[in-house]
Amino acid sequence: MHPHPHPPNSNKNTSQTLAKPKLASSSQALLQVQKVTKTFGGVVANKEVSLTVQSGEIVAIIGPNGSGKTSLFNSIVGSYPIDSGSIVFNGEEISSLSIRQIALRKLLRTFQTTQVYTRMTALENLYISLPQNTVSLRSIFSVPSKGTKDKAAGLLEFIGLYDKREFLAGDLSFGQQKLLELAMSLMCEPKMLLLDEPTAGINPTLINGLIDRLKTIRKEFGVTLLVIEHNMRVVMNLAERIYCLAHGQVLVEDTPENIQNNKIVIEAYLGAQ
Amino acid sequence: MRDFTKNDIRLFIALCSLGLVAPILFPAYINQLSFAWIFVVIALSWDMQGGHMGYNSFGNIVFFGVGMYAAASFQILPFFSLGDWTEAGGVQTFEHSVSQYFSGYALGILFAAIAAVATAFIFGNLILKMRGHYFAICTLALGVAIGEVFASIEILGAGQGLSLAVWPRGFLDDTYRRLFFYYQGFLLFVLCFLSISYIIRTRFGMTLNAIRDGEDKAESMGLNTNFYKISSWILSAFFIGLCGALVGHLVGFIDPIDVAFSGATYGIWMIIMAIIGGKGRLWGPVIGALFFHAFNEIFWTYFLGWQRVALGLIIVIIVVFFPEGILGFFQVRKKSSVSALSTQPQQQKK
Numbered sequence: 018m019h020p021h022p023h024p025p026n027s028n029k030n031t032s033q034t035l036a037k038p039k040l041a042s043s044s045q046a047l048l049q050v051q052k053v054t055k056t057f058g059g060v061v062a063n064k065e066v067s068l069t070v071q072s073g074e075i076v077a078i079i080g081p082n083g084s085g086k087t088s089l090f091n092s093i094v095g096s097y098p099i100d101s102g103s104i105v106f107n108g109e110e111i112s113s114l115s116i117r118q119i120a121l122r123k124l125l126r127t128f129q130t131t132q133v134y135t136r137m138t139a140l141e142n143l144y145i146s147l148p149q150n151t152v153s154l155r156s157i158f159s160v161p162s163k164g165t166k167d168k169a170a171g172l173l174e175f176i177g178l179y180d181k182r183e184f185l186a187g188d189l190s191f192g193q194q195k196l197l198e199l200a201m202s203l204m205c206e207p208k209m210l211l212l213d214e215p216t217a218g219i220n221p222t223l224i225n226g227l228i229d230r231l232k233t234i235r236k237e238f239g240v241t242l243l244v245i246e247h248n249m250r251v252v253m254n255l256a257e258r259i260y261c262l263a264h265g266q267v268l269v270e271d272t273p274e275n276i277q278n279n280k281i282v283i284e285a286y287l288g289a290q
Numbered sequence: 291m292r293d294f295t296k297n298d299i300r301l302f303i304a305l306c307s308l309g310l311v312a313p314i315l316f317p318a319y320i321n322q323l324s325f326a327w328i329f330v331v332i333a334l335s336w337d338m339q340g341g342h343m344g345y346n347s348f349g350n351i352v353f354f355g356v357g358m359y360a361a362a363s364f365q366i367l368p369f370f371s372l373g374d375w376t377e378a379g380g381v382q383t384f385e386h387s388v389s390q391y392f393s394g395y396a397l398g399i400l401f402a403a404i405a406a407v408a409t410a411f412i413f414g415n416l417i418l419k420m421r422g423h424y425f426a427i428c429t430l431a432l433g434v435a436i437g438e439v440f441a442s443i444e445i446l447g448a449g450q451g452l453s454l455a456v457w458p459r460g461f462l463d464d465t466y467r468r469l470f471f472y473y474q475g476f477l478l479f480v481l482c483f484l485s486i487s488y489i490i491r492t493r494f495g496m497t498l499n500a501i502r503d504g505e506d507k508a509e510s511m512g513l514n515t516n517f518y519k520i521s522s523w524i525l526s527a528f529f530i531g532l533c534g535a536l537v538g539h540l541v542g543f544i545d546p547i548d549v550a551f552s553g554a555t556y557g558i559w560m561i562i563m564a565i566i567g568g569k570g571r572l573w574g575p576v577i578g579a580l581f582f583h584a585f586n587e588i589f590w591t592y593f594l595g596w597q598r599v600a601l602g603l604i605i606v607i608i609v610v611f612f613p614e615g616i617l618g619f620f621q622v623r624k625k626s627s628v629s630a631l632s633t634q635p636q637q638q639k640k
Contacts, residue, residue: 094510096510116509116510117509117510117512117513117514120509120510120511120512121512125510125511125512126510128507132504132506132507132510133503133504133507134499134500134503134504134507134508135503135504136499136502136503136570137496137499137500137503141292141496141499144493144496145493145496145497145500145508145511145513146511148512149511149512149513149514150512152493156493157492157493157494157497158489158492158493158494159492159493160491160492160493161493201511202511205511205512
């Protein structure tokens with residue numbers, strides 16, 4: 018699959034694209050997944066999946082249950098080794114790195130079923146999510162600094178959980194835990210975030226707010242987003258490009274408008290052969 | 291939960307004052323009181339893994355035994371041949387002079403700490419990658435295996451055990467000997483309690499909690515979980531090793547299986563004490579250890595032969611009715627009565 022031309026979503030990005038020669042466009046991609054195959058015994062989770070995400074983009078992955086979306090996330094962040102293919106992040110091959118080494122390169126993910134530190138307060142969850150390569154031995158053995166505390170409080174404010182800051186994370190609702198997990202990722206100052214169904218379990222009235230926040234995260238925090246999402250309203254509002262996966266393979270890659278009218282996608286979702 | 295409140299400080303000062311005058315108030319119980327502090331320290335240290343980090347280690351007894359042997363042998367080594375010492379068996383007598391005794395003593399304490407820390411570092415690197423039941427079973431086996439290894443080292447007396455240097459003859463009387471050990475136990479408690487109460491407020495302590503709540507998540511956030519796990523084991527080993535040294539001196543004789551690497555007594559007691567009091571809470575192991583020790587001594591004295599039965603019974607009662615321990619039981623009750631009255635977060639302290 019050819020790298021998709023970069024959509025002119027902002028002036029800054031457009032000028033960058035124009036300034037560089039055409040060949041450089043592929044090396045400019047923040048994340049480049051090429052022909053990744055992953056099998057579990059006889060089950061093929063991903064088969065020669067290729068996708069590209071440019072810096073500053075919001076890209077969505079859709080597909081029916083079991084189509085290999087989450088497996089692809091696991092492969093990208095190094096949860097388990099891939100069988101073949103290559104994954105390049107920020108110009109560096111990361112497919113053989115461990116999950117921690119990849120996290121240190123500022124590529125983070127959130128989980129479909131929330132993973133927060135349940136018996137710690139919301140604030141404490143953020144305190145220890147600072148980017149680890151900036152943490153000194155001395156600060157490990159100190160109480161969180163004022164800067165850390167302010168940053169954590171600010172992020173909880175941004176995500177809408179400031180009132181719950183002293184609650185144990187385990188006492189928060191599922192939706193609130195999702196938001197907390199997002200805030201934890203932001204605390205870590207990622208270059209790119211892989212979000213696994215960020216709106217699942219979130220109150221429908223809050224979803225619009227979340228879409229706005231995700232856009233703000235891209236714009237103000239400069240975070241590139243790759244999102245798995247089932248809620249079509251969210252996908253259409255949020256993403257600039259969409260990959261549709263089925264049976265572990267990339268079925269279609271297109272803009273939201275075209276995807277909506279694509280017969281193959283509709284058939285894949287409805288289960289027609 | 292994490293902050294050291296005014297009440298904590300008051301309680302700590304009260305306990306310290308009591309600790310300072312206790313030997314004067316109860317001169318007949320100095321040895322039991324020394325053991326009380328030692329029990330508090332081993333329970334607190336075990337809780338670093340078992341409570342705060344969520345790693346149930348049955349192998350911390352290893353540090354206890356290693357510390358004990360190091361303290362005993364390095365007190366002897368600079369002045370006598372260790373081989374002759376263990377082979378003598380009463381035929382030959384060795385006596386430390388006052389200066390030999392105390393300089394050797396200091397050296398022994400130093401090496402007890404070093405040996406325990408080194409042991410924790412080596413085994414931590416080997417087995418702390420395991421999790422859950424696998425880690426628990428591995429540490430259990432480790433405790434037994436190391437005990438057997440020491441029981442076969444000839445120069446340390448092998449299965450016959452090792453006698454410690456005796457208090458120098460004619461130097462002060464026995465009361466002072468007891469006080470000497472008592473105040474070391476007490477000092478160890480103060481040091482251990484203050485270190486741990488500080489540690490759990492730092493990012494280090496929070497990271498241990500994070501490992502307990504979700505090690506995979508911590509790893510995926512870029513935390514070097516191995517570093518934290520090994521460091522916390524080293525910290526535990528430091529205090530438990532020193533406790534081992536002190537217990538060696540208090541008992542006066544090291545049997546490799548029944549004293550030094552006694553998984554069935556000290557090894558399991560440190561766990562029970564932390565659980566009785568409430569693991570993962572600063573005061574839990576303190577309360578648990580004091581309760582356990584008092585309980586044990588009372589049964590030992592008045593219902594000899596029944597103490598193990600009673601101990602079994604109390605473990606069952608704690609596990610069934612107070613799974614969060616004594617402290618946890620009261621905190622949960624307090625919490626639910628608060629939350630029934632208001633919707634304010636229970637953890638709020640500011």
